[in-house]
Each structure stands twice: as C-alpha cells, then as structure tokens.
Amino acid sequence: MNNLAILIGPTASGKTALAIAIAKALNCEVISGDSMQFYRHMDIGTAKVTPWEQEGIPHHLIDIRNPDESYTVADFQKDCYRLVEEINQRGKLPLLVGGTALYVKAIIDGYTFSRETPGNDGFRRAKAEEAVGQAPGYLYRQLLAVDPAAAARISPEDNKRIIRALEVYEKSGVPLSAQAGKNPPPYRMVLLGIRMDRAELYRKIDQRVEEMMVNGLENEVKNLLAMGYGRNLKPMQGLGYRQMTAYLTGELSLKDAVDLIKRDTRHFAKRQLTWWRREERVHWLDAASPNIKEEAASYIRQQLPEI
RNA sequence: GCCUUGGUAGCUCAGUCGGUAGAGCAGGGGACUGAAAAUCCCCGUGUCGGUGGUUCAAUUCCGCCCCAAGGCA
Numbered sequence: 001m002n003n004l005a006i007l008i009g010p011t012a013s014g015k016t017a018l019a020i021a022i023a024k025a026l027n028c029e030v031i032s033g034d035s036m037q038f039y040r041h042m043d044i045g046t047a048k049v050t051p052w053e054q055e056g057i058p059h060h061l062i063d064i065r066n067p068d069e070s071y072t073v074a075d076f077q078k079d080c081y082r083l084v085e086e087i088n089q090r091g092k093l094p095l096l097v098g099g100t101a102l103y104v105k106a107i108i109d110g111y112t113f114s115r116e117t118p119g120n121d122g123f124r125r126a127k128a129e130e131a132v133g134q135a136p137g138y139l140y141r142q143l144l145a146v147d148p149a150a151a152a153r154i155s156p157e158d159n160k161r162i163i164r165a166l167e168v169y170e171k172s173g174v175p176l177s178a179q180a181g182k183n184p185p186p187y188r189m190v191l192l193g194i195r196m197d198r199a200e201l202y203r204k205i206d207q208r209v210e211e212m213m214v215n216g217l218e219n220e221v222k223n224l225l226a227m228g229y230g231r232n233l234k235p236m237q238g239l240g241y242r243q244m245t246a247y248l249t250g251e252l253s254l255k256d257a258v259d260l261i262k263r264d265t266r267h268f269a270k271r272q273l274t275w276w277r278r279e280e281r282v283h284w285l286d287a288a289s290p291n292i293k294e295e296a297a298s299y300i301r302q303q304l305p306e307i
Numbered sequence: 308g309c310c311u312u313g314g315u316a317g318c319u320c321a322g323u324c325g326g327u328a329g330a331g332c333a334g335g336g337g338a339c340u341g342a343a344a345a346u347c348c349c350c351g352u353g354u355c356g357g358u359g360g361u362u363c364a365a366u367u368c369c370g371c372c373c374c375a376a377g378g379c380a
Binding site: 075 | 332333334335336337338339340341342343344345346347348
C-alpha cells in the first residue's frame, strides 16, 4: 500500500522549511500542492522554494506551466496520484505540501470530477455576458431549473459556481450534483497541520510581503507583463500580482498596493484556516514549538511504521 | 491669548428638528468538486470627549473645562 504524508497550513506559517526538514529526516520527495507555484516566472510573489532552499530534496509540480497555460485541480489530482505511485516505488515517502486546500482535499478525499467537462472559457464568458443587465438571480434561476440540488448548495450571488454548474450540465447533460462524489485513494495517509497564533500569523504575513518587495516583486511583475502575460490571466490575479499590476498601470500608489497585498493575504490566510478547522484527520503542530521538526518526523514515523 | 471647526465602533465618518445610534474599512465566523492566492454568505452596544444646567427625558439644546486641527495675533 502506498504511503502519503501531507503538510498543510496557512500562508507564511512555515510549511516550506518544515517540509525540507521532514524530507531530510524521512527520505521524502516533495509534491507541491500550491495553485500558484505551478507557474514559471512567478517566484517571489508565490514565495516559491528556491533551488538553494530545496537542499537537494526533489520537488515536484513546481514550474510546470507558463502563466498563460491552464492547470486545474483535476490535472493536479491526476499528476499527484501518479507521483505518489512513482515515489513509493522508489522506496521513498511522498510529502504533499499544500497551501491550496481544494487541491489537497481533492487528493485525500478523492474528489470525482465530472469527466467530460473541463472548464471552457468561452462558455463562461458567454454566460457572464448573458447575465449582464438581467435581473439579479438570472443565472441562479437557470440553475434551479436544471440542477436544483447544486443550486441548493450554491449562493444565488456566487456567479462563478453557478456558471460552472451550468457549464457541467450543458456540456455533459448530467447535473454537477450527480457527478461530484468522493473516491478516496487507498493510501496510508498522515496529515500534519501547522498551527500559529493569529496575531503572530498576521505579523509574519506583513513581514513576508515587505521581504517580497525587497526581493524585487515589482520587477518580477514588470517582467511578466513585458513577456506578454497580462492581468487577465488567472495567475496574474494571484496575491501580489494583481495589486502590483494595478500599481504599475498607475491605478494605485505603491504604498496602497503593498497595504492591499498584506490585507488580501490576511484574508486569504483566514479562508485557508476555515478549510481545516474542523477537519479531524489533521494532527496539529504548534509553530512556536522549538522541536516542531522532530515532532513532525516522529509523528509520521509513528503513523507509518513501515517507512 | 482670541476666533473657527471638530471630538460618535479598532480606523474614517454619517446621524439623532431632544426619546441612548449606523455605514464603509479593519476584525471575527462560514461555504467551497475542472477559475480556488478565485468566488460567495453571515456577524455592528459604543461611558456618542468631560462636567454642570434646562427638561419627564440630553449623545442631541445651553454654560464651563479638556484635547486636536486651522486662522488671527
């Protein structure tokens, strides 16, 4: 049976460093579960592990797409399952390190994505335009008609989810609610989470944003724009990139842009916490503990005795 | 020293023609199945600067005091 260790925690909580320590102690290869680190040329704003920091530990699913190439949860799930297999075959332990909770959940719960309906930008744009000028709830009423079960779980204001549900129905003929299920992989899994005092977390976030500025976030975004990667691309709407683009086009002062990055990152961290707060499978480690590395490694050893 | 304008939620401010007050932001909680660092939902009691007075009733009107900003000297 394949083993899989997973490390989760909000942004700036210290996942990267802890992952390296665990990997060295337990002979791991790291699989990145971060929806922004898939993209090349986006290093500073995503706080991507540098080659130096990797200390020779293999890292997967980093720098695998250009910013204008799509890479979805379903793609990730497929790649991650494959990697878990391969790494186990090498006699090593895969360590999934995730900031993007949806992606990690897709792995550990085995989300079953609808087969024939990958995202279709054309459809989405057309749907969004169709709703312009219509009464509120226009798209939601369409969804109620074709997939009431999905509609019941989606807010009438949440147009992105409404459009996706309509997309699945119209492209496949099968309601989203009838396709979305779970099929967890038969792995022996250990799930570790980093817990940090909220005020401390927010201080770390502010500090990290300042460091990104010193490290040249502005130039990184300038280069992306110069390469032709515009603000409409998904990864360019990520934290740091969106606000810096607004600064570079003169819509924000530098100070306002930096303040917004900090604020939006705090909001993001808060949302990340919501995903895991009541997840009983997580074994929480205190970020303030001086022995966190040893605690992490020994917990994994204890849960996966045969590694 | 005098004049003016302010002092209301953590911040910026609105408001009460006298019946103890509400927005935005911050902050908190939640949802999440092919955009997810995205998207969306819910949560507002605070000596209304202090102190006297008028009044059945003052955060609101009046006096004095304190603080801040601007102006005149």
